[in-house]
Amino acid sequence: MFYVGFCAVCGEGTLGIRMCAGQKGERQHGVVLCDECDAVWTTLDTSQAPVFPEQPDLPCPICSASLVRHAAHWATAEEIDRLQWRHAVIGEGWALGDELD
Amino acid sequence: MKHIKRGAFSPNPLAKGVLLACIVLTGIIVQRYRQERPGPSAASSKPIASKPVDKAGAEAENAGASTTDRSSSVDAPHSAPRKLAQLGQLREVGADVYLSTAGLRYSPGSREGHRLKHVLLHTKDQPGRPGSHGVFLGGRDGALATVDAAYLIAKQGGDHTQVEQQGVRTVYTVDLGKAIGYVGGQIGKRREHPRVTHVRIVLEGTNVITAFPVSP
Numbered sequence: 001m002f003y004v005g006f007c008a009v010c011g012e013g014t015l016g017i018r019m020c021a022g023q024k025g026e027r028q029h030g031v032v033l034c035d036e037c038d039a040v041w042t043t044l045d046t047s048q049a050p051v052f053p054e055q056p057d058l059p060c061p062i063c064s065a066s067l068v069r070h071a072a073h074w075a076t077a078e079e080i081d082r083l084q085w086r087h088a089v090i091g092e093g094w095a096l097g098d099e100l101d
Numbered sequence: 102m103k104h105i106k107r108g109a110f111s112p113n114p115l116a117k118g119v120l121l122a123c124i125v126l127t128g129i130i131v132q133r134y135r136q137e138r139p140g141p142s143a144a145s146s147k148p149i150a151s152k153p154v155d156k157a158g159a160e161a162e163n164a165g166a167s168t169t170d171r172s173s174s175v176d177a178p179h180s181a182p183r184k185l186a187q188l189g190q191l192r193e194v195g196a197d198v199y200l201s202t203a204g205l206r207y208s209p210g211s212r213e214g215h216r217l218k219h220v221l222l223h224t225k226d227q228p229g230r231p232g233s234h235g236v237f238l239g240g241r242d243g244a245l246a247t248v249d250a251a252y253l254i255a256k257q258g259g260d261h262t263q264v265e266q267q268g269v270r271t272v273y274t275v276d277l278g279k280a281i282g283y284v285g286g287q288i289g290k291r292r293e294h295p296r297v298t299h300v301r302i303v304l305e306g307t308n309v310i311t312a313f314p315v316s317p
Contacts (some may be wrong), residue, residue: 006232009267010303012313014231037270037303037311038211052269055210055308068212093231093287097213097222 001035001074001095004088005046010037015046016095017075017085022065029062030075030083035095040067044088188253189245191217203249206308216309220244223313226285226294234286235297235313247282248312251275251300263317270310273302274317282314 007013013036020029032041039050042061051061058067066072074095080086191199191207199207199217207217224244227234237244254275255262261276280296283289299317303310 003231009270010272010311011301011315012233012235035212036313049268052305055208055216055305055310056214058210091231094227094229095212096227096230096234097219099227099229 001098002077002080002089002092004032004044004085004090007034007036007039008046009039009050010034012036013039014093014095015041017080017083017089018067019073019075019079020060020063020065020067021069021071021073022060022063028079029060030079030085031060031062031067033067035097044085188249189242189247191245201245201249203252204307205249205252205304206306208308210310216311220248220309220312223282226289228285228287228290230286232286233284233288233316235282235301235315236285236289237282237314238280243281244312247277247300247314248302248309251277251302251312255302269305271304273300273304274315275300275302276317284314284316 001014001016003014003016005015007015013034015032015034017030018033020031023029032044032046034040034050038053038055038058040053040058040061041048041050053059053061053067057069059065060067075083075085077086080089188202190202194200194206197209197215201207207215207220210216211219213219213222221241221244223235224237224240226236237247239247251273252275254277255264255273258264261278263274265272265274276299278298280298281300283294283296284292285294289295295316297314297316299315300312301315302312
């Protein structure tokens with residue numbers, strides 16, 4: 001998981017770039033998702049108030065497709081380049097739970 | 102009394118003394134009787150009896166039990182919960198929805214599929230996780246009991262609880278006054294896994310989003 005910071009809401013989560021499954025290919029968009037508390041930002045400005053998507057499906061704030069089901073996934077380097085968000089990435093590491101799988 | 106002349110008893114001092122003695126004796130008897138068999142007014146001034154902690158959640162759910170009832174189940178903040186073993190027990194109250202002893206709900210959600218599974222990820226270290234990863238002591242049962250204890254203390258308020266409201270979410274940080282976990286993850290590894298006494302609980306209403314040990 002490529003991450004852009006740490007969550008100010010819960011104080012522990014890693015803010016990863018998550019690809020929404022609502023669109024495919026070049027139109028596919030990304031969001032910033034906290035791997036701990038599921039807070040979501042639609043831009044890289046995480047100083048703004050986040051969105052708290054409804055449980056359990058975590059609908060994307062942009063298109064309402066789930067951020068946790070189906071084809072949603074942590075963004076690859078290529079996808080981050082396409083989003084032009086590479087400059088915001090501060091590291092790559094395991095998301096919560098992924099290390100134990 | 103209107104029909105009795107005021108002077109009817111006054112001429113006889115003996116009768117007057119006997120009447121006074123009767124009044125005093127009656128007062129003493131009534132007072133002793135009340136002490137032996139407290140009536141409604143006496144009972145209402147007593148503190149509410151403590152209830153079994155394993156029923157607190159259900160009663161809160163069904164009958165709106167007060168925090169006074171719950172406080173009797175947990176020692177004062179900054180001390181170990183007295184009945185920790187009974188806290189953290191779950192019962193299914195809906196389709197894949199579980200209610201804890203203290204009244205916290207664990208429902209489907211998160212990337213793991215269920216908030217319970219999500220919280221229990223904090224029973225093991227994840228040394229490769231960036232930043233901190235709080236790890237509960239005591240495995241599954243220890244984690245759920247600690248979260249319940251922290252929630253009960255948080256509801257009482259006080260110096261050992263910090264509360265932050267963020268939209269629909271409430272974030273509690275509770276000092277339990279003894280080591281309940283340690284810091285894992287990459288930061289924890291660098292700091293040699295320091296023990297921590299605080300728990301952070303993120304809730305939407307009584308629905309648990311996450312909970313984990315934290316160094317404040």
